[in-house]
Amino acid sequence: MSLKEFFGRYPKVALAFSGGADSAYLLYAAKQYAADVRAYYVKSAFQPGFELDDALRLSGELGAELKILDMDILSVPCVKENPADRCYHCKRAIFGAVMEAAEADGYSVLLDGTNASDDVSDRPGMRALAELSVRSPLRECGLSKAQIRQLSREAGLFTWDKPAYACLATRIPAGEEITSGKLAATEASEAFLFSLGFRDFRVRSQDGAAKLQLPEGQWELLFRHRKAVLDKLKEYYKSVSLDLEVRG
Numbered sequence: 001m002s003l004k005e006f007f008g009r010y011p012k013v014a015l016a017f018s019g020g021a022d023s024a025y026l027l028y029a030a031k032q033y034a035a036d037v038r039a040y041y042v043k044s045a046f047q048p049g050f051e052l053d054d055a056l057r058l059s060g061e062l063g064a065e066l067k068i069l070d071m072d073i074l075s076v077p078c079v080k081e082n083p084a085d086r087c088y089h090c091k092r093a094i095f096g097a098v099m100e101a102a103e104a105d106g107y108s109v110l111l112d113g114t115n116a117s118d119d120v121s122d123r124p125g126m127r128a129l130a131e132l133s134v135r136s137p138l139r140e141c142g143l144s145k146a147q148i149r150q151l152s153r154e155a156g157l158f159t160w161d162k163p164a165y166a167c168l169a170t171r172i173p174a175g176e177e178i179t180s181g182k183l184a185a186t187e188a189s190e191a192f193l194f195s196l197g198f199r200d201f202r203v204r205s206q207d208g209a210a211k212l213q214l215p216e217g218q219w220e221l222l223f224r225h226r227k228a229v230l231d232k233l234k235e236y237y238k239s240v241s242l243d244l245e246v247r248g
Helices: 003-009 021-033 049-062 086-104 125-131 145-155 180-195 216-224 226-233
Strands: 012-016 036-043 065-070 202-206 209-213 240-242
Touching: 003 021, 012 021, 012 086, 021 036, 021 049, 021 145, 036 049, 036 086, 049 065, 065 086, 086 125, 180 202, 180 226, 216 226, 226 240
Parallel strands: 012 036, 036 065, 209 240
Antiparallel strands: 202 209
């Protein structure tokens, strides 16, 4: 099945839109083939500010309607406590909120950007999507991450080479309480590294310390900016280390 065929069957759809490469291409395809599509972005402490900026920019460029939903994600049961299945509870709350808003707006079919390259067996959040009957056209149509990036590039979408960016909560190990302060520290630290030219990295937090996970090809850049990185990150963390097991 192609995306054109999918949207031929489902001409009126709502899309849980993150601003990432996958959901961006799905929104583009829906604008091409669906009769009626509306995107919904859930704004919470788990999403850095640039994700909303990208969502607004992309939807504007495509002429797609975007509805922003505010959510106090840390008030959701079993999220702040950060158990091993936190992602399930988080996804259930987020997609539940989107579904409620979409249904109130007259949309009965909700989509997300899961693609054929995603390992659904290793993602607790996928259970929530299945329970809520969320459709994943990119996965259903067999489109891999590489194909989506190529198609996005051909379509002229600025998101075609946007790095994958998991939510800020993933930087905090399971079992360690998630707080707004820890999330803000993660966002500020990663924004600083982005400003220095780093890509595809993570600033992991554990017991008040920061662990940098960078592709090996960026280690030289880190050493060049060692003092600046230390000075900035030690505003938020008691120590900073480099994870030498991540090669990338």
